[in-house]
Amino acid sequence: MPRPRSLTPERLAAAALAVIDRDGLAALSMRTVAKELTMSPMGLYRYVADREELEGLVVERVLSTVDTAPPAPDAPWRDRIELMAGRLREAVARHPSAVPLTVAHRHRSPAGLRWSEAVLEILTGAGIDGGRRVVALRALHAYITGAIQLEHLGPLAGSGTEAIAALPADRFPRLAETAHDARTIGPEEEFFGGLRLLLHGLDGA
Structure with a gap:
């Protein structure tokens, strides 16, 4: 399978999250994410070391949408x-x-x-x-x-x-x-x- 031209951390995380959302957390693996990206599992290791690093990218993608600005200090x-x-x-x-x-x-x-x-x-x-x-x-x-x-x-x-x-x-x-x-x-x-x-x-x- 061809190697994606621009496999950014964001795109990698989006693919992993798509697998989780569709098939559940148990389905997440280097192989399933590689399939989602239409590339070989070995090719995925050029971008992440292992599943743990992949999981970290997923978490950052999920949590990056949280508004972390401090609320107004005058509220209780x-x-x-x-x-x-x-x-x-x-x-x-x-x-x-x-x-x-x-x-x-x-x-x-x-x-x-x-x-x-x-x-x-x-x-x-x-x-x-x-x-x-x-x-x-x-x-x-x-x-x-x-x-x-x-x-x-x-x-x-x-x-x-x-x-x-x-x-x-x-x-x-x-x-x-x-x-x-x-x-x-x-x-x-x-x-x-x-x-x-x-x-x-x-x-x-």
Whole structure:
């Protein structure tokens, strides 16, 4: 197969992301990306050393679309964190199958680092520092990535909620009751409602 004339990191990342979006993360390999680019797998090694480097390019492509500009400083700190979390969710949720890669490689992504720096600045201004700030940032990352995966892999509007709602009420009364309530909650309310609970916890910790 012919070698592409201009295989830039951006084009390489776009091809890898196309494989992930279409076929899932398990389908990502040097061979499948080479096929996407109509080139030989060996030819791909001229541009990236291995799959790990390929994954890093994918993460940077996903996170580069995040708006990392600091929010207006006159807004309450929880509102500013909520804005930053919403920006990250909006970018990452476009490629839900790639979410595990953002967890593994975000420390290598300049865009991801800028997001974290902006969030840490807000937390610091709110008096959250030291080990508490470490835990706060990790908790935010865990919540955002976990919420995105739940929204796309096990949405409240999906069959899982229906199955839980049908559980025998004598054995699982709270689960069945909660599943019935879950049918009325949309993705935005679920994400930001959970985030606000987390932020209120940080405020009082």
